[in-house]
Amino acid sequence: MRVRYADKINSGQFLFLTYDDLIDNPQRTIEKIYTHFQWDNFNHNYDNIINNNPEPDFLINMSGLHTIRETIGRRQIDITLSTELYEKAINTSIFGGINDYSSHRSAW
DSSP states (O other): OEEHHHHHHOSSSOOOOOHHHHHHOHHHHHHHHHHHTTOOOOOOOTTSOOOSSOOOGGGGTOTTTTOOOSSOOOOOOOOOOOHHHHHHHHHTOOEEOOOOGGGGTTOO
């Protein structure tokens, strides 16, 4: 999914990545980011992620809001939007490349 205008004018200043890119191949995706910004590559461990600076979510009564999992991977979250909210989101979307909206209704 890409933002239409940015995609049209992109001459290398934008790096388009998707959630799927990161989840399916985190190492390659992170390497693309380093290359894009011309940063030195850093060797990450994607199988033992440690959050050394946890957020104090309890202060805002939202424990778990910033929980960092130990590995990168998909997780199933079932959310069903109301038909009204779903239609509003589709009709106001600035994203391009989605032709079959029905497949995205509950896959958030």
